[in-house]
Amino acid sequence: MPPYEKHVLVCTSCEGCPGFQLLKALRQELKRQGAPPHIRIQGADCLDACDFEDTVMVVYPEGAWYGKVALEDVEEIVQGHLLGGRRVERKLIDFPARTVGGVPLAPGSSGCATSQESDGTPTSST
Ligand code: FES
16 A cells, blocks of 8 residues: 555554553544545554653654654644644654753664563663
């Protein structure tokens, strides 16, 4: 079916975070809204953004990174962003504002302290 108009990756790797619940809720809400076939939502391993926010998801092609996404935010994100094309600004991760020693950070520039291998073994960042 690709290419998708929107491709959503939800971190389901965060230890103790509700990533799987978020993934399920996003899919349910999208289905409730009519489940357009051009939108794909899938779970992903660590997105290397867990040092910034937990419960992380990213929407492509925009590259809109959302953090601290709660189940209460799902309807707004699905209706507003995935179907309406309007980012939910209040949930976007402000990467330029995140710095270490004055150096701006971006996704992938820091390690993931809480990610796990598929067997549950914590991974180490390098
Ligand atoms: S972004 Fe969730 S474990 Fe890294």
